[in-house]
Amino acid sequence: MTRLNRRQVLGGAVLLPTLAAGGARAATWQVTIQGFAYRPANFEVKAGDTIVFVNADNAPHTATAEDGAFDTGRIDPGQSAEVTIPAGSHPYVCQYHPMMKGVGTAT
DSSP: OBOOOGGGGGGGOOOOOEEOGGGOEEOEEEEEEOSSSEESSEEEEOTTOEEEEEEOSSSOBOOEETTSSOBOOOBOTTOEEEEEOOSEEEEEEOSSOTTOEEEEEEO
């Protein structure tokens, strides 16, 4: 799996720390949807981190975990949606375009 590069966060901004339960720092990462693909499709983060899915395509998409761990709902072109990733490995798919797949892993 590919660890997200901190430069990919929110258009090249640095990591955006927030306080998670217990005072630990959580992070916010970005996955861009472009060319009917998630970029990156596979990612590894810490449990409780937030992933912002940004739709840079001209069609609506979702990022829906097959195990129900997260679901962005419909993301229209030019829009974004945030999800918090729980611990575990979560294969996800676009409900509109099932050939779009990825795996989000949180440790």
